Amino acid sequence: MYAYDELDRTLINERVEEFRDQVKRRLSGELTEDEFKMLRLQNGVYLQLHAYMFRIAIPYGTLSSxxxxxLAHVARRYDRGYGHFTTRQNIQFNWIKLAELPDALGDLAEVGIHAMQTSGNNTRNVTSDQWAGVAPGEIEDPRIWSELIRQYTTLHPEFSFLPRKFKFAITASPHDRAAIKIHDIGLRLHRNAEGETGFEVLVGGGLGRTPFIGKTIKPFVHGRDLLSYVEAILRVYNQYGRRDNIYKARIKILVHELGIDKFAKEVEDEWQEMRDSDTALTLDDAMIEDIRSRFTYPAYEKLPHTPEELKKAAHDPLFERWRKNSVSTHKVQGYAIVTLSLKPVGGPPGDATADQMDALADLADKYSFGEIRVGHEQNLALPHVAKRDLPALWNALDKIGLATPNVNLVSDIIACPGLDYCSLANARSIPIAQELTRRFANHETADLIGRLHINISGCINACGHHHVGHIGILGVEKNGEEFYQITIGGRADENAELGALIGPAVPYGEVADVVEDIVEAYLALRARPDELFVDTVKRLGVEPFRERVYATR
Amino acid sequence: MTSPLEQKKIKITGPSVVTANRTWDGIVIYRTARQDWSAKLSDAAIVRTSDEARALLAESVADDVGAVGAYIAPVEIKESGKIKPGNLREHIRLQGVTIDLPVPA
Amino acid sequence: MPLVKDGKITGDEFIHVADDAEVPGGGAILLSSTRFLGDPEALSRRAGKTGVIWPNNRDLDDLVPYLDRLAVVALVFPTFRDGRAYSQARLLRERHNYRGELRATGQVLRDQFLFMLRAGFDSFEVKKPADAEAFAITVKRYSVFYQPTGDGRMTALHRRMMLRHSESASP
Structure with a gap:
């Protein structure tokens, strides 16, 4: 856990009081909606179809019990008893009253939670690997750097009015769980030939109307120079990013229009100019060490690799099924990382009730040193579970509906809130996801299909990351009816790719049938049972899938 | 915010209402014929021409303190005289989500 | 439109001179960038104080040679959403060492005062009188800052370092 100190807490409290004053001025008419809109967005408050929506940051996906x-308290006291975990390590409440928001923020501030910059045209919540600090093979805990960037970007006086929103993601593992290639800036921690740690910096990734995979702007930036290099990128973007057209305002368009080499040169020139200034952002070792020292790790016990409890439980096929897809290797022997599916059959992806949150907080205290993680796949995780406790934990999770054994399988669907909640949406996402989880409710079939990610967005803004779903579903509107475009072959990891359209858009009622046909085509076309869906698409292309799926349509 | 310029472009093709969200709590509201707002669609002022629509919207937008994001939305008027939302989005705004909420209200 | 300078509401001694109006020999005036760049040598050496209104999409390099002869540089916020002038302000102060008055003009609102102050602005043509009156309170709203800028406020990172030093130095 990162422990906020007095300075961090003071700033969060000052932000709450500032927002309280802004809300007061809005309700009294001193501020027009036009003026207030940006101020509320800078603090995570949207207006959706039914009410205000309140988005709270969970920086780098780490939460204490x-x-x-x-969060459960806020869900109950100010909302309707549940919350929605998003694809960027945030939680959203859907029914909050503007007049009560300052109090909700005040309650959250007491435990170091805030909503700063969870929307608006500024640098957003910094996201990272939900297994940070516990994943085997990691170079270093990426949250140290995430926190440095979080602090640096919070209420930045120069970059709070950028052309458009700006998102960072950081990974320190060979396998990218943070989707860095679809972020405005993606950072990959690695070691250079001299053994120093630094970052490969990617820029200009993003989804939405014009999707791009991020491009490498600099293969190695030393850790001490990270903030100054980031500032150079932000300054070039702030000055030259387009402000005449909202659809062309993201940095990806600037990078695309200038070309990566020209953009990189602009950044390099700016960086060289600023490196010697008085306000240089060069970090010294003591500063980095200070942040590092405030991430504390549990006092792990020395435990056997395979405890008796686990051997015994292995006879239970239900436990084994859950263990196989939910339990992952921890860097410390005898411990495991446990992913908790928020994708129950027939449920809305990413939702958790206040009761589930409270119960999970208790389980985290009992089994995971009081720590919970949130991942971009809209699932939660307990990062430090002793393997001997796995059977007991599984039983307890099952009782609160958090042991659906479908992590990374076909029914582990990412979906945005869609037209049921969102004012931008053209079509519904959640009912499509629910129908798909019912179609693939048979866990044996799902095991047979293997790893397959379905991502659903209700509009082109792509909050459900449809472009990078192995199967991507995008809701569009045609003559007042909901239609869905389907892509295949996308992925969000270190081999990130955008999916390709498989055929014409299909109406609401046919989406699940088409997806079932795609999955059947895959089962027939795959070279071996362990060839993943994305690999089959990569090997064969879209055509054989199109032929099978659309032949009879 | 709808600027006067954009309002000029407004053309409606059937009966419509002006809807918005109430500022202090965000709930869905409709502009009434009494220059007020109501949470009930049945209270809404119905406009049938583009001129009427423009006028009702201008009056609604002027209440910047009470309401947020006013716009014109189509409705359907049944033979019984009952007013129904004219599209899925407006149906969802009036009736709520089309799915079961995780916690029953 | 009230002017806030050095934290207080004051009268504005500068007169805006239109591009087609005659430039007076004396007195404090503000000129557009186009007018100024028409004859920068003469205009920057006139007897009265001279200031330039610099648009947020024009390269500062054209202005830099005259900075030490200018009394005011006024940067523009066409809307409060357009943040380009924050970068220009920091560059003028921190890179080009401009020490004259740096004025924020355009849509200058209360909730941006502190950002502007931190970026290096020291005078503000405030759109709403109530905002101008609230200036002093508004800019005291925060006591913790995460980024170093030219305003000299100590960052949280540095304060922590100092705290550590004093802790380890004490017996």
Whole structure:
């Protein structure tokens, strides 16, 4: 856990009081909606179809049990008893009253939670690997750097009014769980030939109307120079990013229009100019060490690799099924990382009730040193579970509906809130996801299909990351009816790719049938049972899938 | 915010209402014929021409303190006289989500 | 439109001179960038104080040679959403060492005062009188800052370092 100190807490409290004053001025008419809109967005408040929506940051996906309980409290006290985990390590409440928001923020601030910059045209919540600090093979805990960037970007006086929103993601593992290639800036921690740690910096990734995979702007930036290099990128973007057309305002368009080499040169020139200034952002070792020292790790016990409890439980096929897809290797022997599916059959992806949050907070205290993680796949995780506790934990999770054994399988669907909640949406996402989880409710079939990610967005803004779903579903509107475009072959990891359209858009009622046909085509076309869906698409291309799926349509 | 310029472009093709969200709590509201707002669609002022629509919207937008994001939305008027939302989005705004909420209200 | 300078509401001694109007020999005036760049040598050496209104999409390099002869540089916020002038302000102060008055003009609102102050602005043509009156309170809203800028406020990172030093130095 990162422990906020007095300075961090003071700033969060000052932000709450500032927002309280802004809300007061809005309700009294001192501020027009036009003026207030940006101020509320800078603090995570949207207006959706039914009410205001309140988005709270969970920086780099780390939560304490105390914080999770407080989120449950906000869900109950100010909302309708549940929250929605998003694809960027945030939680959203859908029914909040503007007049009560300052109090909700005040309650959250007491446990170090805030909503700063969870929307608006500024640098957003910094996201990272939800297994940070516990994944085997990691170079270093990427949250140290995430926190440095979080602090640096919070209420930045120069970059709070950028042309458009700006998102960072950081990974320090060979396998990218943070989707860095679809972010405005993606950072990959690695070691250079001299053994120093630094970052490969990617820029200009993003989804939405004009999707791009991020391009490498600099293969190695030393850790001490990270902030100054980032500032150079932001300054070039702030000055030259387009402000005449909202659809062309993201940095990806600037990078695309200038070309990566020209953009890189602009950044390099700016960086060289600023490196010697008085306000240089060069980090010294003591500063980095200070942040590092405030991430604390549990006092792990020395435990056997395979405890008796686990051997015994292995006879239970239900436990084994859950263990196989939910339990992952921890860097410390005898411990495991446990992913908790928020994708129950027939449920809305990413939702958790206040009761589930409270119960999970208790389980985290009992089994995971009081720590919970949130991943971009809209699932949660307990990062430090002793393997001997796995059977007991599984039983307890099952009782609160958090042991659906479908992690990374076909029914582990990412979906945005869609037209049921969102004012931008053209079509519904959640009912499509629910129908698909019912179609693939048979866990044996799902095991047979193997790893397959379905991502659903209700509009071109792509909050459901449809472009990078192995199967991507995009809701569009045609003559007042909901239609869905389907792509295949996308992925969000270190081999990130955008999916390709498989055929014409299909109406609401046919989406699940088409997806079933795609999956059947894959089962027939795959070279071996362990050839993943994306690999089959990569090997064969879209055509054989199109032929099979659309032949009879 | 709808600027006067954009309002000029407004053309409606059937009966319509002006809808918005109430500022202090965000709930869905409709502009009434009494220069007020109501949470009930049945209270809404119905406009049938583009001129009427423009006028009702201008009056609604002027209440910047009470309402947020006013716009014109189509409705359907049944033979019984009952007013129904004219599209899925407006149906969802009036009736709520089309799915079961995780916690029953 | 009230002017806030050095934290207080004051009268504005500068007169905006239109591009087609005659430039007076004396007195404090503000000129557009186009007018100024028409004859920068003469205009920057006139007897009265001279200031330039610099648009947020024009390269500062054209202005830099005259900075030490200018009394005011006024940067523009066409809307409060357009943040380009924050970068220009920091560059003028921190890179080009401009020490004259740096004025924020355009849509200058209360909730941006502190950002502007931190970027190096020291005078503000405030759109709403109530905002101008609230200036002093508004800019005291925060006591913790995460980024170093030319305003000299100590960052949280540096304060922590100092705290550590004093802790380890004490017996």
């Amino acid at each position: 105390e914080q999770l309980r407080r």
